[in-house]
Amino acid sequence: MPSQEAASTPLPVVITTGEPAGIGPELTLMLAERDALPPHSVAVGDITLLAERAKALGLRVETVACQPGEPLPEGPGVLPVWPVALNAPCLPGVLNPANAAYVIATLALAVRACQNGHAAAITTAPLHKGVIIDGGFASFTGHTEWLRDACGVDEVVMMLATDSALHAQAPGWLGAADLRVALVTTHLPLRAVADAITPERLTRISHILASDLSRQFGIPKPRIAVCGLNPHAGEDGHLGREELEIISPTLEALRAQGLDIRGPYPADTLFTPRHLAEVDAVLAMYHDQGLAVLKYAGFGNAANITLGLPLVRTSVDHGTALDLAGTGKASPASLGVAIRLARRLADQRAATGTTSHL
Template sequence: MSANATSLPLAITTGEPAGIGPDLTLMLAASGQLPEGCVAIGDPALLRQRAQQLGLDVPVVECAPGEPLSMAQATLPVWPVALAAPVTPGVLDSANAAYVIKTLEVAVAACQQGLAAAMVTAPLHKGVIIEGGFSGFTGHTEWLRDACGVPEVVMMLATDVALHARGPEWQGERGLRVALATTHLPLRDVADAITPERLTRVTRLLDADLRGQFGIAAPRIAVCGLNPHAGEGGHLGFEERDIIEPTLTTLRAQGIDVRGPYPADTLFTPRHLREVDAVLAMYHDQGLAVLKYAGFGQAANITLGLPLVRTSVDHGTALDLAGRGTADPGSLGVALRLARQLSQRQKTNER
């Protein structure tokens, strides 16, 4: 796992310390599946303890941002952040909320200072962060938006097959890119959040990053309706007729290939998916339930609209699996490969 001298490291935040984030990072390191040039951000003592619990022989080597990474096989370089309280796998403690936030701050700073190529985040627990004093916290995506000082970001998940531009392997039901118009909102608040302004910002950003980050020259975006049957002409809701359809008409006039709105229950079928490069869903579970059925454990989360590259896993903290060695590190591996791919394309685009 030697670091490539021509590339900056990928910074992995190890997430909720009582969850599987530390486990997944250690498992990839022990199996030799951690890509070249990766560094974890977390408490070295926690990682050593967890490695022992998992029966993994993974030397944890402390270093600082900007220092060369260890070149030894199956070694895990770590940028240290100290826990506030001891950790038992599977047992949450809000005392460590600030620790989790600090790992994110270290990763963002490293990316902004040119000391990391990208950040890859293991799952955190939103409830613990809120109970630990961060009352406005709603998730990685929104926190990164505010930390980076950008007005809008978009959450997009992609299955491993869909991490590349269209090719013969694109099969619709297996290859999915799903972006969200709204993210971590209670369902009763979603309809009020679907405005022409939000849809315009999100769609433009999605189109721009499909071009810039994914190298798709002319992205084709399918848009879900909010209501069953996409509103049935106003009989099952007015949002499609009065908000979504007029907004899409305006976007098409501006040169964005956006289609719909379609009923979500028929859009997410192979025949329709083969015709587009991404789907824009109106709310979290409308899009992500389908994507996770198609590729759970082999998909990654990407935050579009940031001045840095951030990817993440497609799952949560899995407290019941922490410290047992039975968690699947597949999604973290996908997120790491995608982060390297996107950071390399970003560097190419900047030339």
Template sequence: MADTPVPVLALTTGEPAGIGPELAVMLAAEEAPAARLVAVGDPGLLAERAALIGRDVELVECTPGEPLPTPRPGMLPVWPVALRAPSRPGELEVANAAYVLETLDLAVRACREGQAAGMVTAPLHKGVILDAGHAGFTGHTEYLRDACGVDEVVMLLATDSALHAGQPGWRGSAALRVALATTHLPLREVSDALTGPRLARVLRILDADLRRWFGVAAPRIAVCGLNPHAGEGGHLGREELDVIIPVLEALRAEGLTLDGPLPADTLFTPRHLEGVDAVLAMYHDQGLPVLKYAGFGRAANITLGLPLVRTSVDHGTALDLAGRGSADPGSLRVAVALAADMARRGAEVAPM
């Protein structure tokens, strides 16, 4: 990859009662970041959390569109968003749900207007946003889909050793990319949601964005079946016969390289993963337990199908750890490095 400027990334600080704010100040102290980070959140909250965990961080308030201060270790630019109510570590406050969503809106706007090359998100708390009256909220992925006005997005998680653009295929058992055909749905709703058109859209996005963001020239995707033993020829469910197989056959005719549908209990083994660039699981808990076993804390969440770069951590708000200074910034570090790599590649291949 050719040398390109260090990208500016908007880092939303997530649920204020969780570990997101302190992870942001932890990264500010690192001397060789992969990107120029701008925190999106309440400066007073960040200052309080930095003091609480004993981190000496200089916070510099900025306005999107204005030049950022010269980067230096221990300095963190901030695009301010005001808390709606005081926040204490580990104690959720419904009034701050609007604050969390405003940080996302600001980051999206900055990316769309060219003020940031991408966005990285610290974890939010879905329950408190729902309790605040935002009915139907299911998470970052779907919220960003709607904010960007696209019809379909794909959730992809990748372990750190699978993040290097231009390095297709597996590099050891810990290197793994897992995408999801459906995301945050109750299990009883998955089969109805798994329609042929949706599955085709997901696979086309996955194929296209492996090329664009990861530099994989000819992606090979392994596809899980929905049912045990991939349906056992229809004896354990017909979704493979009626939906998945017809879609795979049609997309192979378009030139996509697709293996499957394969039983999920054997797909995630070295023999079946050899030479594969990504796995498509049919639902959230079919693929993500394997991914997190392989690299929890060293993985990142990527949203494909957006007109902007978005990555996130592979964990939740960890309310029980908030304010203690013991949270591990490893996943956020990976998410930042990945977003920076994607932003550089996107600028070279297809400027946004």
């Protein structure tokens, strides 16, 4: 039987260190050296790689191996690590498909830890989709879709958020306003997007978004603005008929079901402060339609949240930055935001009957 003290210790946030040749390992080490990791955080990755990267960058970090379910070592500059061994040697900036299975193994360990009650949340450092595909995982399309399948759910929603409550020192050009952007489609070629926008998909995505904005972000009745797919939201059918035939009728049906969901609006005018001030989130039709704006507004100080999972998952707003790997020049700001947000969302889930605005 665990002691009362052990039982009351918060479960850790698990940080998967991502592509070993990228910046994920060193960003995690930077946060550990600066004592910028929230209490009860643990990394997942190759402990030798982490120790060697810390030494090469002159980071004063002690990497300490432990296992899920064990107490985490604590102290200034201490980074607890749940070890997963690399499949092949790794150099900063040099991709190796042989390590694709290693990256997947770190994710699998993190998910198992959440499912087994040994972790509260997952924060993922960036991976490289191309090298994972080249390494034998031909159907891999990204963290979001892999976690959906690993957790056995039918649909998840990718949402990125800037949050002035988490980083008021750099709110971006929107001033104090928060910007939350969710996606109907994620990692698809642009020519496949229109066919993927169906009434059924749009309905599922909208319900997940509204539900988790309420459940995880403490917004009782979320206000959602929806982008059109085409320029000018189709211009009454002259620039495409998806708005008339699919998007507008689906939104009308969702409003009849009680959702406060508005649009479709032309994306080029929806993403302006006056319109954003009237809603809690924007639902964009495809990846670059929504995320280009969000990353302009808050790149490096935003987090990626996967909605619709039975666990909390956050991530960074950037990629592997192979050109910066091993240089110590990459900023750990987004990873820090993502870890703090994961801790906050996990604590909110654990607090019965309590919510807070994020």
